[in-house]
Amino acid sequence: MPKRLAILGSTGSIGRQTLEVVAELRDCFEVVGLACGTNVERLAEQTRQFRPQAVSVRDEERAEALRRLGVEVPVYVGEEGLERIATLPEVDLVVVAVTGLLGLKPLWAALQAGKDLAPANKEPLVVAGEHIMRRVREQGVQLVPIDSEHSAIFQVLRGEDRSRLRRIILTASGGPFRGRTRAEMEHITVEEALAHPTWQMGPKVTIDSATLMNKGLEVIEAHWLFGVEVAQIDILIHPQSIVHSLVEFVDGSVLAQMDWPDMRTPIQFALTYPERQPSQRQRLDLLAVGPLTFEPPDWDNFPCLGLAYAAAQTGGTMPAVLNAANEIAVQRFLGGEIGFLDIPRLVESVMEQHTPLTAPSLDDLGEADAWARAKAEEYQ
Numbered sequence: 001m002p003k004r005l006a007i008l009g010s011t012g013s014i015g016r017q018t019l020e021v022v023a024e025l026r027d028c029f030e031v032v033g034l035a036c037g038t039n040v041e042r043l044a045e046q047t048r049q050f051r052p053q054a055v056s057v058r059d060e061e062r063a064e065a066l067r068r069l070g071v072e073v074p075v076y077v078g079e080e081g082l083e084r085i086a087t088l089p090e091v092d093l094v095v096v097a098v099t100g101l102l103g104l105k106p107l108w109a110a111l112q113a114g115k116d117l118a119p120a121n122k123e124p125l126v127v128a129g130e131h132i133m134r135r136v137r138e139q140g141v142q143l144v145p146i147d148s149e150h151s152a153i154f155q156v157l158r159g160e161d162r163s164r165l166r167r168i169i170l171t172a173s174g175g176p177f178r179g180r181t182r183a184e185m186e187h188i189t190v191e192e193a194l195a196h197p198t199w200q201m202g203p204k205v206t207i208d209s210a211t212l213m214n215k216g217l218e219v220i221e222a223h224w225l226f227g228v229e230v231a232q233i234d235i236l237i238h239p240q241s242i243v244h245s246l247v248e249f250v251d252g253s254v255l256a257q258m259d260w261p262d263m264r265t266p267i268q269f270a271l272t273y274p275e276r277q278p279s280q281r282q283r284l285d286l287l288a289v290g291p292l293t294f295e296p297p298d299w300d301n302f303p304c305l306g307l308a309y310a311a312a313q314t315g316g317t318m319p320a321v322l323n324a325a326n327e328i329a330v331q332r333f334l335g336g337e338i339g340f341l342d343i344p345r346l347v348e349s350v351m352e353q354h355t356p357l358t359a360p361s362l363d364d365l366g367e368a369d370a371w372a373r374a375k376a377e378e379y380q
Contacts, residue, residue: 003271006033006085006115008106009097011042013202014120014146014263018095019046021268025277033085035076035106037098038062044069054088056081079105086110093118093271095146099204100327101127101369108362111135118270120146121205122214122221123327127320128365129224143225144270149218150225151266152244152257157226160249168228169246169254170218171238172297173198173261175210178237182301188340190333198241198261207330211343212297216308217326220319223312230312235305237295242284259284303344307351316356317368324369325350328376338379346379 005022009015015036022029035056036043044066047055056076057063063075076084079102086094086106094110096103097120104124110117111132119125125132136143145151149170157165176195177185193210194203201209208214219233241261248254259265260282268279299306304326311322329346332338338346350372357364 002030006091010034011036011039014097082106083109087113116142149245174237212302213304316358318356320368321372324372325376
């Protein structure tokens, strides 16, 4: 019987690649629901190709535009629409690929409804990882991450005794500005920051990769996903993006997952888990790749890394504040309001103004998120 999918963020980079995997393995999946924000033309095309039972868009204006494009299935709108798609009774697995913290409410709704989860965006776990992972255990559902680094760790740890894990090593490409000094990065343009050397991603995660905030957020995510202390998570810069992450065990063995930098591989693993299915994608040829190199991160010139580790060590509401301030900082940089190096300055400023709660409820996290966004908008 095909696995029945809901894909939140279907018109974005991860959503489109998810549907490529579905098209390649058409007999394995049925698309039950699709959701996007504003790209109604692409959603209409996806609806015609995959024939979901229902779709969702950001607002009623876009819903009407979608109907004018000939979409005849039920169209839901807004945050409620995302939650409706995520909790459709027929759905087995929800792919959460919406940008930023917008994915938290539908992810939580899907979790409450007993759906298996394949999160591609890290922000919900960064902000509410303790709540999410506790509920995953209580509900007895599967959560298989799509993020390439966490997919690598998840795959390496299959069948292993996690108490025998010594440390996790997250790899990072280093982004487009690896090796540059802070002075050289002072006048970086949006176009330069969006030119990632190895990965094709959406604008928000691409900017996060350029500042290395993306890797810092992954540290917090890994802390919750795999139940390890923050001090057990290290980072290595690996420009070739072939080794997607490593795990060191107490006996000294280090295991890694390797592949070309192609998000369709971790997407397919998450969709087909616990099975593996054949793929027609290019096979990894280490002779063609050439030397694989590793180097330590540049903590001084990429301060977002240190800010993320500090937020992770503080815990409570501080990761929510870090995440919210960063989201606003990236939006303001993309909009031309602030410079590239203002991103860590803004985030640090907001964090310094925050007094964290140590055991926050979901409501507390929401309030911290809103507070941090308001403070980030005030930054000059």
